[in-house]
Each structure stands twice: as C-alpha cells, then as structure tokens.
Amino acid sequence: MTETVLETEGLTKYYGSTLAVDHLDLKIPQGCICGFVGRNGAGKTTAIKLMLGLLRPTAGSSRLLGCDSAALTPAIRQRIGYVTEGHRLFRWMSIAELEKFQRSFFPKQWDDKFFADMIEYFNLPKKRKIKNLSNGERAQVSLALALAPNPELLIMDDPTLGLDAAIRRQFLEGMIELIMRQGRTVLFSSHILGDVERVSDRIVVIDKGVLRANCSLEEFRAAVKKVILSFADSTPAEVDIEGLLHCRRSENELELILIGPADEQIGKWADKNGAEKYHIVKMNLEDQFIEYTAPANHRRLFRWEET
Amino acid sequence: MVHSTQCIKSISTIVPILNIEGFINRGKTAVMGLWIQISSGSGEPIYVQVAEQISEAIAKGELAKGDKLPAVRKLAAELVINPNTVARAYSRLERTGLVTSKTGSGTFVSDPKLRRRDAADINVLTERMDNVITRGLNLGLEGRDLIELFKGRLAKFVNKKAERRKND
Numbered sequence: 312m313t314e315t316v317l318e319t320e321g322l323t324k325y326y327g328s329t330l331a332v333d334h335l336d337l338k339i340p341q342g343c344i345c346g347f348v349g350r351n352g353a354g355k356t357t358a359i360k361l362m363l364g365l366l367r368p369t370a371g372s373s374r375l376l377g378c379d380s381a382a383l384t385p386a387i388r389q390r391i392g393y394v395t396e397g398h399r400l401f402r403w404m405s406i407a408e409l410e411k412f413q414r415s416f417f418p419k420q421w422d423d424k425f426f427a428d429m430i431e432y433f434n435l436p437k438k439r440k441i442k443n444l445s446n447g448e449r450a451q452v453s454l455a456l457a458l459a460p461n462p463e464l465l466i467m468d469d470p471t472l473g474l475d476a477a478i479r480r481q482f483l484e485g486m487i488e489l490i491m492r493q494g495r496t497v498l499f500s501s502h503i504l505g506d507v508e509r510v511s512d513r514i515v516v517i518d519k520g521v522l523r524a525n526c527s528l529e530e531f532r533a534a535v536k537k538v539i540l541s542f543a544d545s546t547p548a549e550v551d552i553e554g555l556l557h558c559r560r561s562e563n564e565l566e567l568i569l570i571g572p573a574d575e576q577i578g579k580w581a582d583k584n585g586a587e588k589y590h591i592v593k594m595n596l597e598d599q600f601i602e603y604t605a606p607a608n609h610r611r612l613f614r615w616e617e618t
Numbered sequence: 619m620v621h622s623t624q625c626i627k628s629i630s631t632i633v634p635i636l637n638i639e640g641f642i643n644r645g646k647t648a649v650m651g652l653w654i655q656i657s658s659g660s661g662e663p664i665y666v667q668v669a670e671q672i673s674e675a676i677a678k679g680e681l682a683k684g685d686k687l688p689a690v691r692k693l694a695a696e697l698v699i700n701p702n703t704v705a706r707a708y709s710r711l712e713r714t715g716l717v718t719s720k721t722g723s724g725t726f727v728s729d730p731k732l733r734r735r736d737a738a739d740i741n742v743l744t745e746r747m748d749n750v751i752t753r754g755l756n757l758g759l760e761g762r763d764l765i766e767l768f769k770g771r772l773a774k775f776v777n778k779k780a781e782r783r784k785n786d
Contacts, residue, residue, distance in 0.1 A: 488695070491694075510699065593661030
C-alpha cells in the first residue's frame, strides 16, 4: 500500500455567497507527480491554500502528510514545499539574504550546495536584489528555493505562468529530479496541458470548484474519446451509448464525446444504429480537457456559416 | 570576438547530436535521450511515442541485439518525462518481444531470430499493406510504381543495418 500524502474530505470554501471549492474529496498517493488542472476560476488556488492551512475552510477538512491542515506543526511544514502563484518573494532581499531567510525554516535538510549549484547554473549573481530580477529570473530563484530543502511534498501553484519555454522546461526538470528521490510527491497546477502530460503520472481536474477527475494520466488519456459517426439519412433520435458526455448533431453526422467505453463497444453501437462509418479521433490532452470541462450546450465562439 | 567563439562552440556541440550513429555502440548502453523526440501536444500518448521510436531504431539496426537500453530513470531525466512513462514504454516493447528485461541488470534488445511471429502478427502486417496498396492505386499509381516506392523505403532501413555491420 502506498501512503496517502494529501487528503481532503468534503473540503468546501465560500467567499461570501460564492462557492469556490465544493466538497472536494481528494487523495494523492506518495511518489507521483500530480498535475492539477482546471479553468481560470475553477478553484485551484483556493484549494491549494486550503490544503496548506492558509485559508480556513467553510466546511470539511484536509490533511497533509497525515497532519490536519488547520494545525500544521513547524516539524510538518519543514517537510512541505510551497511555491506561490507569481513567485512572490521579498523584493528588498538579495538572493543570498533570501536563501538565509528561507534556510532558517528548514534547518535540518537545507542543501547549500544544491542551491548554490542551481543559482550558478542559472547564472544569477547572489548579491542581486529580487526587485532587480526579471520575472524569469525570479521564478528560477523560487525554483531553487523550493527544491533546496528536499521537500517530501512539493505544492506549486501555476509555477510556469508567463515563463518562456526554456525556464518552463527547467521547472519540469526540477520536478523530475525531485520525484526520482525516494518517496517524494509533487502537486502542481498549470494551464499548459503539454507540460502536465510530459511530467505527470496523475491528473486531478476540477471545474467550478467540483472535483471532476482524480486518476492516472494514462486512464484519463484512454477514457476521454471523440467519435464522429456519419449516417446515410438522418441521425438517430436517441443516443443511448454508454458514457455519453456531449452529443452534437449536424444534418447527417453525430459528434460524440464519450467517457470510458471501449472502441469495440463504440463500433457495436455504430453498427446497431446504422451508421455508414465512424471514426474515433485521437485527441491530445488539451482537446480532451476542453471537451471534458465544456458545458453541455457548448458551441464554438465563432462558427463558419455557409452563405 | 566573444560572439564568434560562442557561435563556433554551439555549432560543434550540435553536430555530433545530429550524427546519431556515433552515439550508439553495440553491446553498450544506447544514449537515446539525444534522438528520441517527444511531442507533448500530440494525440499519441508519450509512452507510445517513446516505444515507437525505439522500435524504429531497432528495425533500422541503430539498436542491435544485446544493446542495453538506458535505465528507466536515466532516460526519464534525459527526456524530462515521468519515469513511469518510460517504464510503460519499456513494458510495451517487452510485450512485443523486441526487448527483454533481466532483473537487476537492465533491458536489452532481443535477438531477432528468437522473436516470436504468429499468424496474427502476419495478418496485421498484410492488412496494413492492403491499406497502403489501396491508397496507392487510388492515387493512380501503377503496381510497379508501388514496388519501387516500397524498395526505396525498405532501403532506408536495410542499408542502415548493413552499414552498421560494416562498422563493427
């Protein structure tokens, strides 16, 4: 049995009358890189802050490394790394000062050499003040600060937002490097689904505060399917196929978004309902995510109309 | 001046990477991170991309029997992908018999003579060929054009193998 490092139970947060996180029941096993995805405003940042005990939940609870988020002791906090959205660091400190400051929170396991090597690799002068760094450089300092204490659980809130491809890749490398060490776990939120696919072996999807998926990335990739069926005349009145999420009709075509059914089942349904031909489209993770979180009556923003 | 030396330096580091053959020595661990190309926006899962590219390298003889694939963690770090994805790619290759894993020592390219081929495998192959022939004929190509095309493509694989045998 792998240990659960992060667990929430009915975790709920209202801001006034706005529901931000809705009864989140989540379990993240040790040793994975978990991509945490959802649209803007889906509740990712709120969920992360609740998990870290930085916000008080309206209802429910969460536990990190077996300890209630509302009562994380300094000893537990030392085993957890957190990278805030936008890499907010004290602007008036130099890199060296910030290292000293951060190190004091992780007295037992701070790796001086690792931090120094990373700063040297990034070619950053240690005396430079944070306020004089570019966004990318500040993110690099933030990455080094996150990895140097060798955290058992690293939580990063959209760490690659607004970063160039090379620095984004450095974050991905950092996650892979950390996960190779025994018993390390990473949870990171991102809108770049290509990055999520590259490094994650687990995916958590939330939409409007509600948990929509928490499974292995491979399961998600295999489960969400798009099928196009063509019919000689009209499309069948009733679409009673298992796992139907969305159904779009045109004159003699059906476009179905399905969750879960095997290809053979789709083929059988197509034959039974008199489809002339059908095609299972290979979607990438981004398309799968868009379809999966699309509202039921979703239409394209702009549509080409024949005149 | 500084600029020009930097330029030269970067070119000389790029060239050997393009020279795939130079990086692979028979019976040694292949340095695959340099030529496997991951496309993370693709419809094809990453483990399939890795497995397919290794399959192709084996077919072309760039990897030969007895060659050792890099350790899972090493390839994961080189490609910047999850180690479980590499492990999945390796087990996919193992299922098809292209590689065998020996506990404790690693994953090795298997001997082609010992690979099993059953009727079902041949069936899949003929189906795919039928598909190619159909498309070719519908494009208006003649039978002999198709044969020439096939020969040309095949040469890309077979010549590479022969070249490697000569170098060893």
